[in-house]
Amino acid sequence: MSTGCTIAVGGFQHETNTFAPHRATFDEFERADSWPALTRGEALFSAMDGLNIPISGFIDAAKTYDHRLYPLLWCSAEPSSFVTSDAYERIVDEFCDLLESADHLDAVYLDLHGAMVVEHFEDGEGEMLRRVREIVGDQIPVIVSLDLHANITDAMVEHASAITIFRTYPHLDMAETGARAYAMLDKILAGDDMIGAMRKIPFLFPLTSQCTDFEPCRSIYESLEAVVAETPGLSSIDFACGFPPADIAECGAALVVYGTDRAVVESTLDKLFQQVLDAEPEFENELLGPGEAVLQAIQLSGKKPVVLADAQDNPGAGGTSDTTGLLEALVDEGAQAAVLAILYDPEIAGQAHRAGEGATLDARLGGKSGFEGADPFHAQFRVEALGDGHFVYTGAMKLNSRAELGPMALLRVIDDHADVRVIVGSTRAQCLDLAIFRHLGVEPTEQKILAVKSTVHFRADFDPIAERTLVVAAPGAHPCRLVDLAYRNLRAGVRLEPMGPEH
Ligand SMILES: [Zn+2]
Known part of the structure; x- marks a missing residue:
């Protein structure tokens, strides 16, 4: 168990529907709505206290082990179309300035969504993590929690030391996911060499088929922790259902696996990938006029x-x-x-x-x-x-x-x-x-x-x-009904719905 480290904490949340008419401006990240307002520095701790938000769960867990937390900033805006370049650059610049001004850091935790598309970047989080890495270097762990609706990209997996993702939709476990991110960081700080791998699922499925109270998501999510518990060398498995109304190459669901043994990580990924493929005909999408x-x-x-x-x-x-x-x-x-x-x-x-x-x-x-x-x-x-x-x-x-x-x-x-x-x-x-x-x-x-x-x-x-x-x-x-969406940038060969036609 690690104690007494200095960990930078912050968050930047947006779920981007590139088919929607309205873009997310800086002002929308700044004000409170059904989520807290943009919060900087020490105020972050009182603003997040006791809420079902990933950073709240991370802060509580890290404080239990006497770590010093270095507050960056946290903000979110209601889902909409693209985050404007102006909003993105102002917010990410401030993150980077705060990170650069830290005297000493042992780790960074970021509470991100994973489906942010910016006017000038398809992968908002991947680009942000790349910039964070540039500042902190390769030796400091950067831990990330993501929403179940994340469209996970290669860049996110490359630049994060470990990623963990909500496992419920409705999202009842947001704070719990933050606490789990802390537990993963703790293993890294204790010397575990975390190896990660991600695989995209070759079909999209809409939010109406993603509820974890119903099959097939219920069984898929239930199996994650069981597989980790029974497999030595495995640290975590997560499944992101993805956010389909995002016209980007790396749109869609993905599995992410971490462990200390590369062969175990890869074989687990193979097994779970097949489990999701086998469940493809079970995704229902009953919609009434x-x-x-x-x-x-x-x-x-x-x-x-x-x-x-x-x-x-x-x-x-x-x-x-x-x-x-x-x-x-x-x-x-x-x-x-x-x-x-x-x-x-x-x-x-x-x-x-x-x-x-x-x-x-x-x-x-x-x-x-x-x-x-x-x-x-x-x-x-x-x-x-x-x-x-x-x-x-x-x-x-x-x-x-x-x-x-x-x-x-x-x-x-x-x-x-x-x-x-x-x-x-x-x-x-x-x-x-x-x-x-x-x-x-x-x-x-x-x-x-x-x-x-x-x-x-x-x-x-x-x-x-x-x-x-x-x-x-x-x-x-x-x-x-995803077949009705006019995708232009989606990677070729993805099925537009379970058992549906390919893009
Ligand atoms: Zn979500």
């Missing part, structure tokens, strides 16, 4: 709500969070006790706040983010409740994290047949926590239909209260 989904939800609704996942307009996967296809279907089909969240429209949220509770608005809601084919939903609305967007998440994934979502409003669609309400927000944020509904005075367990702009993360908090969950393919910038 919005009208069909709402009709089924009306039929299924009983004592508990039916949850409709507006999977393709999930802002957590780069969706604009303002498409109105599912809202329109709820109203058209005469849904009762239905609430949709969060529809991003700062203009209408502001109007609702100025008009006040009880007021009536004639508004064109949503459809303003430039996503092709998304039109505003024009109706009369009654303002039923207002919120300031400051609340604390209560679900397991983001437990105790603060939301800073700006003005929010609960609007009722005035309609003779439908009983439909919409939670309108001023910040793009995924609807993955029941606290979002309760912030606007809506008790989710008492509704018949809950429509959430989320793909999978909502399941941790919503599945336990749901009669059934249906996944909906309404318009959105995060297409879940």
Whole structure:
């Protein structure tokens, strides 16, 4: 067990959907949203304390063993299209300046996503790690934790001493992954010569097929730790499902294996690669059209709500969070006790706040983010409740994290047949926590239909209260039928979906 080392810690997180309309600017990394704001220096320790974020888990583990932590900076922005060159260079420059100014370092830990695409680099993390390596040299361990949606690249594996990856989707184990990164670093500091190898999976599978509560991902992830436990010379195995809406050469899932024995690392990689290939026909992707989904939800609704996942307009996967296809279907089909969240429209949220509770608005809601084919939903609305967007998440994934979502409003669609309400927000944020509904005075367990702009993360908090969950393919910038995406840069020979055609 190593003690008393100086370890630099920091993080830079973005999941890039290159098919989405909006690019991530510096300002979006700087401000708080459903994640903490950009934090530098000592403030990083209090900002991350007790949260389900990788760096929080790493810090807790490292402090237990009396290491000195040298804080760099941490920031994230809501998933979207490319990170601007300006944002990337400013943030990475600051990282590099801080690293250069450190007197002495024994190790570096970085909390990265693994699916960042920059205007001028396909592989944001690989380039950042290359620059970090240039500063710290080859002798200092650089440990990295990544998101389950990482599109792992050769450059990341080359420049990191070891990588570990979330093993749950919904991501309940983010802090745990940070702690695991510390455990890997500890082995290196104790003298283990860590040998790593990565292999890309030759087919893509959408986020709607990646949930680790269901097969085949459940079994694949369950087998990882068992294989490590029974194989001498092996330190860790990870599997990243990848983030398919990224038009880059190295898009897609990958296995990453570390150990002290190269032959064992390679043979483990062969075995697990075959396990994933064998599971290829088991990946399901059941998507319903919005009208069909709402009709089924009306039929299924009983004592508990039916949850409709507006999977393709999930802002957590780069969706604009303002498409109105599912809202329109709820109203058209005469849904009762239905609430949709969060529809991003700062203009209408502001109007609702100025008009006040009880007021009536004639508004064109949503459809303003430039996503092709998304039109505003024009109706009369009654303002039923207002919120300031400051609340604390209560679900397991983001437990105790603060939301800073700006003005929010609960609007009722005035309609003779439908009983439909919409939670309108001023910040793009995924609807993955029941606290979002309760912030606007809506008790989710008492509704018949809950429509959430989320793909999978909502399941941790919503599945336990749901009669059934249906996944909906309404318009959105995060297409879940991957054969519909116009890839240009993807490496040749990759199957665009399980058992599907090759690119
Ligand atoms: Zn993820």
